[in-house]
Amino acid sequence: MVAATLQNDTFLRALQRQPVSYTPVWLMRQAGRYLAEYKQTRSTAGSFLGLAKNPDFATEVTIQPLDRFPLDAAILFSDILMIPDAMGLGLDFVNGEGPRFARPLRTEDEINKLAVPDMNELRYVFDAVSQIRSTLNGRAPLIGFAGSPWTVGCYMVEGQSSADYRTIKTMLYTQPELLHKILDITAQTTTQYLNEQIRAGAQAVMIFDSWGGALADGLYQQFSLAYMKQVCDGLLREYNGQKIPVIVFTKGGGLWLEDIVTTGCDAMGLDWTVNLGKARARVNDAVALQGNLDPMSLFGSEASVRQEVRRVIDDFGPVGKGGHVFNLGHGISQFTNPERVAALVDEVHTYSRKMHG
């Protein structure tokens, strides 16, 4: 396949801290239930997994938010839990209750049997990536992604979402070597998985460490950061002559920004607890920053959404040698009014121009 020329490289340039004329914007979970057209496609597909495992449907829903809003990047429609599913843990999504694994990892025996799966088990993901890339036809760059080994490990051990991470933390404090084994195999798998996404056409990749912030200082570095670094070290950083920027996002990682830079990432995601101006000073513009509007701010009025957007852009300040990609501090809520998203994107594109050049 001969790739179409990218018509909007603002996002890729900002990640690499190159000059741009406005701040690019995309939103975590931009394809999803707050869009009526997503709910429509999902009901045709029958379930979330039916949607995500079918490249035609995955392509359709990946592009839906770009048809509505002038977003500067598309993100592969998939989930961080496809890796443990391919490892044989048996993923299901129970309506209204979130993900469930039929065979969570608890015993030493189960953990000793864990292995890096054949990447063919995840072929539907790579097929979706190449189909999305050709359907986008250069309209915007495509982001590939995976969860961090720690975050994916939380679901593998807990078997579902958890409020207190009691099962995995019990393992961490009582049998750390078992947990290290899970994390190492997951990191090896994640490296291969992201590299396959890159070969299929992903133009940037993001590692979602949604639950890194649940770890104590010291343990975060050992059980989450170290494995994200292992993944980053193994990634193709250039493919077909194009740089492939890497974004690392630890939700709740505001106290560890300097540590996150040591993964060798190009950009860092930030939640809403961090001030962007202070964050850039702390990392001395060594990486680009992505974030950090509170997703709940979208429940305000149009005027307040525009005001909050300006506040985030003002916090970052004149971009200079830095790089800013506007985003939320976490995924968009399914109850969000799409009109507020339209206002957000419009305000980022217009107001940010004064910070560039």
Ligand SMILES: Cc1c2[nH]c(c1CCC(=O)O)Cc1[nH]c(c(CCC(=O)O)c1C)Cc1[nH]c(c(CCC(=O)O)c1C)Cc1[nH]c(c(C)c1CCC(=O)O)C2
């Ligand atoms: C922790 C995590 C998961 N998945 C993901 C994370 C990390 C990011 C974060 O912290 O939000 C990542 C993810 N999940 C999904 C994407 C798609 C790309 C995008 O638009 O950003 C991405 C990047 C689709 C999805 N993944 C899921 C949905 C909702 C499924 C549906 O249609 O019912 C979507 C659109 C399901 C999912 N998947 C997961 C949970 C806990 C749930 C249930 C919660 C919920 O229902 O919102 C695990």
